[in-house]
Amino acid sequence: MKIKRFFAKDIRETLRQVREELGSDAVILSNQPASGGIEIVAAMDYDESLVNGMGGLPRKSTEAKRKPAREAGARAVSGTAVEAASEPDAGQKIIWAQDPAMLAMGRELKSLRALLERQMSGLAWGEMGRRHPLRAKLMRHLMDLDLSPALCQRMAGAAPEDVKFERAWRHSLALLAHKLPVTGDDILSRGGVAALIGPTGVGKTTTVAKLAAHFAMRHGAHSVAMVTTDNYRIGAREQLMIYGRILGVPVHMVNSADELHTVLQELKGKRLVLIDSTGMSPRDRRVAQQLALLKHGHTPLRSYLVLAATSPGPVLSEVARAYRAVELSGCIFTKLDEANQLGAALSFAIERQLPVAYVSHGQRVPEDLQAARAHSLIVRCVTMKQQYGASMDDVTLERYLGRELAHAQL
The missing domain is CATH 1.10.20 (Histone, subunit A)
Incomplete structure (x- = not known):
């Protein structure tokens, strides 16, 4: 960035000098009355951060160093612009971005x-x-x-154009159902290793228990196992252990990627292994550690993002950004029984083309968990609007x- 000082008898003459010397893209950093005229400091190739940083630099100006500038100012009265020293006047800082007028x-x-x-x-x-x-x-x-x-x-x-509203409305709802991706009964039908990830408080542990209970009812308790990586929340492991004793399903606890790999090797004979991960705020830096534990467990697994259907769109987007390091196989929406609108959750899945695997609408294990069906979710969204929603005002x-x-x- 090039900074120059101009001096002339009036503002018009000074600005003319600026234009002739620096061009029309020059930025005026300061202007002030001076002895015998007007002084303007202007810059070319302006960088605001650089200018603000210069404000704290020490000044080298002295009375002896000012003398040439004054002499140049006197010559500028006759219409000649003189380049000033690159540093501003003594005791003065260029922090024009903090100027009250600016x-x-x-x-x-x-x-x-x-x-x-x-x-x-x-x-x-x-x-x-x-x-x-x-x-x-x-x-x-x-x-x-x-x-x-x-x-x-x-x-x-x-x-479609030129049709009655009712037909156009049905078309829009059908298109929504078509655009909404679902996985079907993916986890329970495919088996393998599935990890449930997501923020705290969305119901991951309960959802793991519901899935384990469904699988045990179909194939027997001996065919499924649960693993928890949650060593942060007080009572989190105990909660899963209680579900395990009730269902007759073994529960294993791990603290590292190596431990996870060892446990998964021991559970190779199981048709389904469900991993309950630690729930954290999407802004918690430890989220990366949890994701690294799952990614470096040396065993292929599918990850499903668990989200509360009560969350607004911006919150869902923030969670997605926090877990973007993991390749997701789908998502699970919980707390449908607490939601009065479903549009934000459906928009999230449609716009990201993230398949919905299951929906949970209560605390009962395993009754309150169902495989996602696109048409049913759209119908439920419309029903919620009719029951709880208010029409949006024009503003x-x-x-x-x-x-x-x-x-x-x-």
């Missing part, structure tokens, strides 16, 4: 941008209503299901759908 300007620009986005959203939504009233009505109803705005736009855009629709439409048109 901060106020930044806030004003953000406010103007937000206002412009709101206006564009309103215009886009209003234009949609005028040009495609059926599509707008579909998008309203789809948003009422708590589906993501992007998914609503896709579904409504694929609806909220404009904010979400209008923004999506406006961006699509740009």
Whole structure:
């Protein structure tokens, strides 16, 4: 970055010098009255972080070093620009980004941008209503299901034209069911080694017990085993041990990848081995350690992400980012009995094309666990809306759908 100081008798002449010397892309860092005129500090190839960092550098200016600058300033009165020393004046820091005027300007620009986005959203939504009233009505109803705005736009855009709303609505729901990936009764039908991973409090341990109970009922308790890697939560292992004693299913505890490998080798004769992993916040750095334990256990396994259906879309996305290091075979949605909307969970699975393996809707073992069925989940989503949901107001629709439409048109 090149920084220069310019001096002239008035602001117009000083700016002319800046343009001639640095070009129209120059950035004005500061301007202030000086003896006999105006002084401007300008930069070319501006880097804000570099400029802010220069603010703390020591100054080398002295009265003797200022003399050439003053002489150059005197010559600039006649219209000649002089390059100043690369360092600013003594005792002065270039931290223009913290200048109150610049901060106020930044806030004003953000406010103007937000206002412009709101206006564009309103215009886009209003234009949609005028040009495609059926599509707008579909998008309203789809948003009422708590589906993501992007998914609503896709579904409504694929609806047939020139038909009654009821037919278009059925088409949209059928398309949703078609887009929703499911694995069928994957874990129980295939067997092998399956690990349940996910954040704390979503019901992984109970889900492991439900799956083990279902498999034991089909093939006998001798054909299934449970393994826990949870050595963080108080009572976590004891809970799985209790389920194991009730079901007659052995439970093994491991603390490392080597231990996991040894235990899985011992359990090769089992048709199904279920691993209950430690539940942690997606922001916990120890998540990586848990994932490494599963990845480096030297035994092929399938991982399923367990998620609470009560979680909003941003939370589900955060969890997915935290566990992206693991190749997922599917997901399991729990706590459907506590949810009043299912759209966020369905949007998550559809947009990521992450198959839904099972859904859990209660604490009973094993009754409250079922293999996921796409059509049933869509019907349940609509039923929840009819029972618990409230229609979205126009302002909220404009904010979400209008923004999506406006961006699509740009």
